Amino acid sequence: MHARRWRFQIVMVTVLILEDDVDCRELLGEVLATRAHSCVKAGTLAELAGRKSEALACDLALLDINLGPTQPSGVDACRWLLRHGFHGRIAFLTGHGDSHPLVLEAATFANAPVLAKPIKARRLLEFVQEVG
């Protein structure tokens, strides 16, 4: 009964998307927009820092773990967010295996699930809805 009720209640969530792949970033934004969620997008930690106030106001941060070989990782971004008082939920997105050092590091953050790529659009929307 409860499940049926939330399925029809659409809660708008502001999602911070940190993803280095432009296509993936835009597509995540578009899929979330179909449920009226708004997004703040960034490709690197520097970009994220540049939009600090918007980023910190988000309800959910979806952080890609590997942001490129020369860039700080999603784990660094997570630390940055927590250091600056981010109060929303954090989730990691990754294409790496469970044994990758960065994934292992990401798994140490409490209440920050690590979602494996490719994640189904429906599963992603459900997750965002749960946060809301």
Place this chain on the structure above:
Amino acid sequence: MGLVALPERDAFAARRATIATALLLLFTDCGFAAIERAVHGDIHWMYLAHATLGALIALLLWRSRMASARWSLVAYVVLVLPMLPIVWVIDARALTSGAPWQPFTGAKLVVLGLIVLTPRSTAAAALLAIFIAEWALFWNHFALWTHPAITASGEPWVVLLYFMAGLLLVWMRWHNHRLDREQYERDLEAQTIREVSQVATAVRDLASTPLQNLELSIADLRSRHPEEQLTLERMDRSVGRLTDLRPLSDKEKEMARVRVLRTVGEHLE
């Protein structure tokens, strides 16, 4: 750091051992020639011929860095076999001269050399057998059991002891070599698994974001063009199959491991 391939490692060891033997024989032949000259006043041509052969082989192998283990072994045998007549002639000359003689010094030195320097332990065992046969022939030819000075010096037991110890040491060399090979196989297997695992992980990591994009694109298309249900389902199935390939990486690793073990096994045979 990668492992050096087994044939290359064997070839390097065989070439090094053969060059060492050639140089050793060159110096001992020259040394014995000098002793001969001091004692008898002349030099036997066999020393000089063998020293020249040693110098030639050392030079040839030194220059040909790509010599295979087989060629090095052939060169080694070519170096060692002339020792048969040389040992015979030296011992016969000493025996017939009537001068005080330490019996079979040459044969004992040859045994020690064969144990340490022969590139392959099977070849070492074969050469030891040839030299003991020659020694038995020599013993019989000169009827040395009737020679009081020789029997008084503990012969034939001392020489036989040398040969027995030689065979035992050669067997130990063969055993150690086998253990070494087994360790090499294990290292090679571990290295291959590591490499295959790295490749599989890299492929999986690189494929993840494109697959994610396809997944989200299909979802986007579905929301915009729900009437294209059939096409969207086909795309869904294809992406699903590609996604299912990722867990296969572990199976791929296992298959690669089996392939490598089979290749190593064939190579060792």
